[in-house]
Structures are given as structure tokens and as C-alpha cells.
Amino acid sequence: MSDQDTALHRVTLTVNGTSRTLDIEPRTLLVHALRNELSLTGTKIGCDTSQCGACTVLIDGRSFKSCTVLAVQADGTSVTTIEGVGSGRELAAVQEAFKQHHGLQCGYCTPGMVLATVELLNQNANPDEAAIRHGLAGNVCRCTGYSGIVDSVKAAAAAGVGK
Amino acid sequence: MIPAQFAYRRATSVADAVAALADPDAKVIAGGHSLVPMMKLRLARPGTLIDIGGLPLRGIADGAEIVVGSLTSHADLAQAAAFAAAGLQAVAECAAAVGDVQVRNAGTIGGSVAHGDPASDAPAGLIAADARIRVAGAAGEREIAVDAFFQGPFWTALGEQELVSAIVFPKPAAGSASAYESIEDPASGYPLVGAAALVTVAGGRVTAVRIGVTGVSGTPFRATNAEAATLAGAPVADAARLDITGQDVFGDTRFDEEYRRHIAAVVIGRAVERAIARAQGGSQ
Numbered sequence A: 001m002s003d004q005d006t007a008l009h010r011v012t013l014t015v016n017g018t019s020r021t022l023d024i025e026p027r028t029l030l031v032h033a034l035r036n037e038l039s040l041t042g043t044k045i046g047c048d049t050s051q052c053g054a055c056t057v058l059i060d061g062r063s064f065k066s067c068t069v070l071a072v073q074a075d076g077t078s079v080t081t082i083e084g085v086g087s088g089r090e091l092a093a094v095q096e097a098f099k100q101h102h103g104l105q106c107g108y109c110t111p112g113m114v115l116a117t118v119e120l121l122n123q124n125a126n127p128d129e130a131a132i133r134h135g136l137a138g139n140v141c142r143c144t145g146y147s148g149i150v151d152s153v154k155a156a157a158a159a160g161v162g163k
Numbered sequence B: 001m002i003p004a005q006f007a008y009r010r011a012t013s014v015a016d017a018v019a020a021l022a023d024p025d026a027k028v029i030a031g032g033h034s035l036v037p038m039m040k041l042r043l044a045r046p047g048t049l050i051d052i053g054g055l056p057l058r059g060i061a062d063g064a065e066i067v068v069g070s071l072t073s074h075a076d077l078a079q080a081a082a083f084a085a086a087g088l089q090a091v092a093e094c095a096a097a098v099g100d101v102q103v104r105n106a107g108t109i110g111g112s113v114a115h116g117d118p119a120s121d122a123p124a125g126l127i128a129a130d131a132r133i134r135v136a137g138a139a140g141e142r143e144i145a146v147d148a149f150f151q152g153p154f155w156t157a158l159g160e161q162e163l164v165s166a167i168v169f170p171k172p173a174a175g176s177a178s179a180y181e182s183i184e185d186p187a188s189g190y191p192l193v194g195a196a197a198l199v200t201v202a203g204g205r206v207t208a209v210r211i212g213v214t215g216v217s218g219t220p221f222r223a224t225n226a227e228a229a230t231l232a233g234a235p236v237a238d239a240a241r242l243d244i245t246g247q248d249v250f251g252d253t254r255f256d257e258e259y260r261r262h263i264a265a266v267v268i269g270r271a272v273e274r275a276i277a278r279a280q281g282g283s284q
């Protein structure tokens, strides 16, 4: 290992539609690149051990736990964070569904839940309750007891989010 | 948690990655879903990471055999129709049993096999399907039969300077079907026991069977007693107890050894039953 190899790496990501270039250490986790380098703090860190899903983002349209992805691995990809789901104060239909159907209490799991829901509905636009619970198995919520979340996902599906 | 410092570069080809592994302090990274957690905990501390994620080793080629590129994600395997069409349902079901959606999107079959985690799902399906692990090394490619591949916990027949390039699944005879059954640790999702059975049914009788078991022991294994019972039409779970008796079974404070021995036999029996029902035309 020479100093040159461990030196900063240039990583270019398209984040929420905008190209961003970062010079970072290879060991930088994607979640830290998003939160600390790009100030996109909507993505949360819950467990930091790939169990809770709070850090879920989409990479090239599929959901990943960004606490377990090195930012250098994501070089050249398109990343969607919660900031890219709605637009400012305007909520996307999936967020509106969570708001209307008590899909959140403290809100800490919500960015990850919303992105996991986007992935779920992209794969299956009309999931039944079992498919919803299975599809969100990688996301833990300490508050809601999940039934509000299941209702929210059903409402989002009815609103045509996955179509 | 942030891993210790390391050097990083992307492999430009399989040969380039193999050459880079000449450095004993280098490791390849695929999906990173076993390696990154270990690096965070300092259980692994490679000096150099060679990222193979961009190599053209992704995808499923369905021909005389089914050849799965090592970078194919668990998610893509779980959804591939080629397996059920060939009677290899168990292979896709092992992939579907891995972790959760995000983990299946990230984790790769090659990484899982190379890692050799005794609690991983994939080995059961590979053993039942009599798969071959295709590896690339400095001297070119070779194939290793699955029965000779897994050697112990996190220990495989893969050489230090070799890369898994693909997993090759021969297509079983007509009238074959398979199934994977597991009981998972409710917290981690890893199997406490997973069993895959592949049967061939002809004239109402089972004429061939292979059963792979994972999760219970340091090395995934073939349940040969349960196989013999299946062929003889005898109770499988009883025979499976013999297979388990010969194994060094894990036990911990939550799931002790006795419990695991018990559920292992139950799960093996269920996998065989479901495979037979499928081969006989049941739709499950």
C-alpha cells in the first residue's frame, strides 16, 4: 500500500439528477459521502451494520443500504436520495401516502422506508400485504408497528406510484 | 464505523484482477456485503481492494447448462425463470432467502460462494444441483465440483490467486424438480438450517436425489442418509437424523445444538417432500 494509492479518489455520481464530483478516501461509505460531503442529510444512519434500512438509497434505480456501500463502488452511477423523491416542499405521491396514512411517527426510518417503497412498487405495482411486508423486510421502524406503513404503501400503489 | 485505510482500484479485466491478487495483502470486492461489514469491524483489513464490480461477469446464460456469472446478484437469481424451467427451483429459492431486498440487490453469488460463510443459503442449492464453480487463475480457468469446494468455515478450494468467474448448473433429467426450505434466525435472516433437495421422479418413483444442507455445521454437506431413504421410499426425517449425527453442529445461547439437530432433520424432510410434490406435478 503506497501513499499514492490510499490518496483521495475522484468519484463522480449523478445525485438526484445532478452530477457531483467528490475527492474522497476510498474507505468513505456512500452514506457519509451523501451526508457529510454533499450535505444531503435526509439519508439517515440507524444501525450502521446493514440491518435497519434507514440509509436506503436507490443506485441506478435499485435499493441499497448506503452504510454498506463504499462511495468509490458507486462511481459513475445515479443515486436517488429522499431529497430527490419530492421537490422541496412539494411531496411526491409516495410521501403524501405516508403522511395521510400514519406511515410515520418520529420519521427517522421514513426516508429509507420511502425509497424501499419506491423499489417495491417499481418491481410490483400492486403488492398485497404479504408482499409489502416482505418487500420492506430490510427496513426497521421502532415507532409505528408497521400497519400504518403497510396502509401507506397500499395507498401509494393505488395512487399509481409503481406504474 | 469506517474501515481502516486501504488502497483501491478497479480491475480492468479478469486477468488484471488475478494479477493483482499476487499481492497477499490484496482482496477483491464484489457486492461488498460480507467484506465491508468485516472491514468495519476490523475482522478483515486488506491493504488493497480490487473492485471487480465493473467486470462483465454478470448475467445468466441458459443453454445446455445454466451458467451464472459470478457478479449476478441474489435478486437477479431469485427472479430468473430459467431455474424453475429446468427443475432447479431450489437455486432461485436459495437466492430469494438471502437477507432482504437491499442485501439481495447488492450481494453476488460469486461473493457468497467465495466467502464460504457456513451460514449462507447458496451452498445448499449448489450441492443439490451438483453445480461446478468455475474459477479463473494465472494458469487459466478450471472448474471445481461443489462437493469438493466447501472445506470449512470461510474456507474453500479457491486458490489465493483465483477468482470465481461463474457457477455452472447442469440441467437435471426430465421429471426433476427441487425445493429449498430453511428456518431463519429471526434477527439476522441467515439460515439456522437450510436444505435443498433435487429429485427425479420416473414411473411414480424417485430415481435420483441430491440433498444439500447449510447453516447447521462448519461446512455445508450432502445428506447421504436422507438421500438413500428418499430412494427407498422410507421416512426421510428419520434418516436425516443420521446425517446430522455425524456433523459438528453449531450451538449458541439462543439456538442450542440439540434444537438445531432437531430442526435440521425436519427441514430436510420438508425440502424432499416439496421437491417430490413438484416433480409429480404439484404446483407448489
Ligand SMILES: Cc1cc2nc3c(=O)[nH]c(=O)nc-3n(C[C@H](O)[C@H](O)[C@H](O)COP(=O)(O)OP(=O)(O)OC[C@H]3O[C@@H](n4cnc5c(N)ncnc54)[C@H](O)[C@@H]3O)c2cc1C
Residues within 6 Å of the ligand: A049, A050, A051, A068, B027, B028, B029, B030, B031, B032, B033, B034, B035, B036, B037, B070, B074, B097, B098, B099, B100, B103, B106, B107, B108, B109, B110, B111, B112, B113, B114, B115, B117, B119, B120, B121, B122, B162, B163, B164, B165, B188, B189, B190, B191
Ligand atoms: C444484512 C445482511 C444480511 C445477509 N443475510 C444473508 C442471508 O440470509 N443468507 C446469505 O446467504 N447471505 C446473507 N448475507 C450475505 C450476502 O449474501 C453477501 O452478499 C454474500 O455473502 C457475499 O457476496 P458479496 O458480493 O457481497 O461479496 P463481497 O463482500 O464483495 O466479498 C466477500 C468475500 O468474497 C471474496 N470475493 C467476492 N467475489 C469474489 C469472486 N468473484 N472471486 C473470488 N473471491 C471473491 C472477497 O474478496 C471477500 O473475501 C447478508 C449480508 C448482509 C449485509
Ligand code: FES
Residues within 6 Å of the ligand: A044, A045, A046, A047, A048, A049, A050, A051, A052, A053, A054, A055, A056, A065, A066, A067, A068
Ligand atoms: S444504517 Fe444502514 S442499514 Fe442501518
Ligand code: FES
Residues within 6 Å of the ligand: A103, A104, A105, A106, A107, A108, A109, A110, A140, A141, A142, A143, A144
Ligand atoms: S417512525 Fe420512528 S422509526 Fe419509524
